[in-house]
Amino acid sequence: MKLLLIAFLTFINSTSIELNQVRKLYVDAVRSKEACENLINRLNKIREDDALLHGYRGSGIIIMAKHVINPISKYSNFKKGRDILEKAVTKDKNNIELRFLRLMIQSNLPKFLGYKSNISEDLDFINENLNKEKDLQLKEFISNSLKNNKLK
Template sequence: MIKDLQQTDNETLPMAYLGGLETVWAKHAVNPISKLKTFNKGKRKIEQAVQKEPENVEIRFIRLSVQKYAPSFLGYNKNIKEDLSFIQKNRQEIKSQILLNNVDKLLKYSK
């Protein structure tokens, strides 16, 4: 999956998913420095995707999911309220039932 996502040549949504995957993958790195490098690499990809498509609900959902569950000492939690508000306002634009179910679950546990 990682290799497939890496071959998408800067397509924004796959970039965001790859970033999300890398932030989660960081948990499995053995060396603490590797953990941080991997997490930061993923974080940068997510932020690039948000910069390129700030109105994309799915990308904002990815960032919210990562920020909500990232350890607070990493300091990657500055956009939680902003993304929650954006997703709630734009929820009706979601076409995928699977994504909508996941968004609803995250919103339910974010209250």
């Protein structure tokens, strides 16, 4: 029984460490193609039921559009990433971090792509639920990002 408990606690700790690394790579992905590639590659083999990591993967693929030159590749990355992100949000609509990812993507994309329809909805959801969030690192991450993007 003790061995099972130790294995479970180790799994939880490794998952939270991994998530913090994913968050850091997500932030770095905007500035660096290498970080963006690293984020996407790290998340290529995630479990199908992990909506949050799929949301980060979709966001990373959208961000990769910023780092490629070919317009066809840019649009292809956008569409693929959007579909992955939307599927993740649909799967876990009450996940504040997924809604935050979609908000960040939509608020920073060019208007002509037509992917801005959830900005108000996601911002309202985040503002209503951020104080209830128990993960203090996530709470700080979201708060700082909203301030830096002048979305609060």
